[in-house]
Amino acid sequence: MSRLRVAGTAAAVVIPPAWNNWVLPWLGLGIRGRTAANTGFATGYALAMRGRPNWCAPRGVRYGLVSATVVAAGYAATLAIPSTRHRLGEFADRSPEVSAAEWVAVHIPIGTVYSEELVFRATLDPLLDKAFGTRIGALLGALTFGLWHIAPARAAGDSVPATIAVTSVGGFVFGWLGRRAESAAAPAFLHLAVNVGGAVASRLGRRLGGFRSG
Template identity: 70%
Template sequence: MGIPVAWSNWLLPRLDLDMRARTAANAGFATGYALAFGGRPNWLSARGFRYGLVSASVITAGYTAALAIPAVRNRMSELSDRAPDVPFVEWVTVHIPIGTVYSEELVFRAALDPLLDNTFGPRRGAVLGAATFGLWHIQPARAAGDSVPASVAATTLAGLVFGLLRSRTESAAAPALLHLALNVGGALAPRLAARLRRPA
């Protein structure tokens, strides 16, 4: 449990890498962690894809509904642009899928969660895995200027949902698709809202 937390909050920030190198480093760390701890992502699970696509469609519908409501759309358009110093298309097609979704799902849902389930039982394991996932986000929250307690709480809750999907499907594909929809939607929605708000 301590290894991912130390990587995300201590070692990776001290490497002072740019976005492209950080994505490569995260993916390399995740792959090594999964190999070391017997991670079983089962990416090609048909059940995982079904659950993941349904979950992702719910999130997509939520973002679409939010954009359709003028008051919500106007509020979304005021959110700060969090795009890093890479082209936006590169961010949503490379860095979110690989640097975030692949890396985090491989570490947590494919490797750590099953290990904790086997050690502490499914209920305690789920809580411990989700809490570790929350703690993984301390430094990213600081770097983004977000509230650390709120970010840890939100990502812990997300970790519980992702872990439930993994346990139901025995695959990291389902939480990965949900995770991808959440993060890509969160990047796209404010930009779409800003464009829709502009006068013709």
């Protein structure tokens, strides 16, 4: 591998965590500003690194819809069981600055799913696969995705090591699905189902379980 290619690959790995953990928090933006900034960053990153999202690939859409349906069924089953419904209702509200509708319709799909899938599955994973092979590329991509979540974990008061571990596993699954479908659409649908489903299910769990806010 040439020095130029090594430098380019290293930059591709370092830039996303640096953006999300240092630059974006330093900007001090509200949630709407963060969504706009993340969208711009992801788009610029993908253009600069020649990302290949293949959003409209039929197989990607098909795999994504199937995966999302499985996740939705899992949330529905969890809500149907009183004990697990109660556990869902205990999760903290992660969207205090905006309405639930705005959170699930704008900030999760655009600020989180579009941005992260464009950066990681559409752009970084193919670069790492080309440089190191699929096995090592998958592990490096997943770990970088985990490191992306350090600052959000601190802001939410969550365990940083646990967050890195969980999101790295999630990144590995998203990456596997994206490689299999040859499209970022598949992990994007799955990612959307997990995040939107979690936000909606936790609220339904609180409502059905009799929780009161404040």
